[in-house]
Amino acid sequence: MPLPFLTADRAFDDAADDAALPFDDRDLWRRPYRPGPWRVGTAALSLLLASYVLFAAVIIAFADSLAGAALCAGLAVLIIVGSLRLLRVGTWVSARGVRRVGFLRTRTVPWAQIATVRTAQQPVRWLGLPRTVQGQALILVRRDQAAGGQQLLMTDRNADFLARHEAFNRAADAIEVWADEYRTRAEYQPTA
Structure with a gap:
């Protein structure tokens, strides 16, 4: 069974350098990188x-304690849901904007509201x-x-890119290309 939230689109890895946006259907939300080993490992241990x-x-259910069994099953369901949410972070x-998915909150910013997307050297949180x-x-x-002005999208020290600097650079470049193309389209669209 394919898990679309776990595997990033392989077209970013397989595409040539001149084809930065290699997708036919750009309206689908996609993560332009694969989840890192820290994130996948944590989710696997949680599962x-x-x-x-x-x-x-x-x-516990075979021991005739249905209330305890229901409590354990509910706890297991919470752990599974948390693991799946961790993999979506x-x-x-997409063509509509950029979305920062956190564990508890998701923020979407349309391309028309974005001035720029850039990479900067700064102190970042480790994992x-x-x-x-x-x-x-x-x-x-x-x-x-x-x-709020600025919003942090990702760092090279988070669970997806720790010790994977080349993957961070590819993902940052891909997101910057998406931003350049769709900000330009948003600027030239006539307002009705």
Whole structure:
């Protein structure tokens, strides 16, 4: 069974350098990179824990404690949902805009509201922890400064790109190309 949220579109890896946007249907939301080993490993360990909790629920159910079994099964479902959500976390693009999917919140910014998308050297959080290190960040700058101005899209020290600098550079370049093309289209569209 294919899991579209787990595998990034392979066209980014297979496309030639001159074809930065190799997709026929650009209205679909897609992540222009594969999830990193830290993110996939954490999700896999969480799913392993969920299987143990489900096994415990079966044992508890055979021991004639249905309330305990239901509690264990509910906990397993929460762990599974959390693991799947963890795999969806990242930066997604489509013809409509750029979407930053977090674990608890998703923010979408239309291309017309974006001034620029750029890479910058700055202190970034290491694996999302409070510790900061010097690294690269992909930053979205909005046209309206009242809405926060800048938004961090991804860093080279997060769970997708830790020790994968080439993958970060490819993903950042791909998102910047999407931004350049669709910001230009948004500027030239007549308003009705």
